[in-house]
Amino acid sequence: MYRIFCESYQNYLKSFDRDNSRLRTAKSLELLTDIEKYQKEEQKQSELYKKICDLVYFMQENIARFPKLKAFLWTLDSREIKARRYRVAKTEELEEQTKLINSFLKLAYWY
Numbered sequence: 001m002y003r004i005f006c007e008s009y010q011n012y013l014k015s016f017d018r019d020n021s022r023l024r025t026a027k028s029l030e031l032l033t034d035i036e037k038y039q040k041e042e043q044k045q046s047e048l049y050k051k052i053c054d055l056v057y058f059m060q061e062n063i064a065r066f067p068k069l070k071a072f073l074w075t076l077d078s079r080e081i082k083a084r085r086y087r088v089a090k091t092e093e094l095e096e097q098t099k100l101i102n103s104f105l106k107l108a109y110w111y
Contacts, residue, residue, distance in 0.1 A: 001105065002075040006033045008104035011111055025096050028052065035079055051093075053084035058094040059101070066098060068105040 009029055016023045031038045031052045041049035056076060059069045060083045073083075103109070 001071050002079070004107065004110060005072060005075075005101065005104050007111075008107070008109040009033050011109040012100070012104070015109070025093065026100060028055075029097060029101070032076065032081065035081075038081060047088060050084075050086035050088040053082070054086050054089040055094055055097055056081060057083040057085045058089075058091075059083075059098055062098060066102045068102055069098070072101070072105055 009026070010033075012026060013023065028048055028051055031041060031048060038049070038052070041052075056073065059066070059073060063070050063073070076082075
């Protein structure tokens with residue numbers, strides 16, 4: 001599941017021009033694909049880290065709407081990526097990112 005997410009993320013990035021709003025929405029998901037970067041941002045308690053924590057929390061709260069997230073969240077938890085609620089990210093952004101992740105898990109960008 002995690003490998004599918006990571007590879008789909010890279011395929012998604014390759015499918016857009018550099019200055020695309022969808023690309024900007026997806027860019028922060030990089031922390032979920034790179035554990036070392038995630039850990040560095042966690043140590044700094046950066047805004048990007050807090051947004052990812054908000055996202056993971058949002059996904060946990062919306063498993064009923066997006067059932068594929070359940071297994072994915074388990075893989076994140078096994079990598080010490082935890083849900084925390086900082087209230088830094090906007091709900092609209094969290095919604096879009098969650099839908100994107102769900103499409104990755106449905107193999108929409110799996111080549």
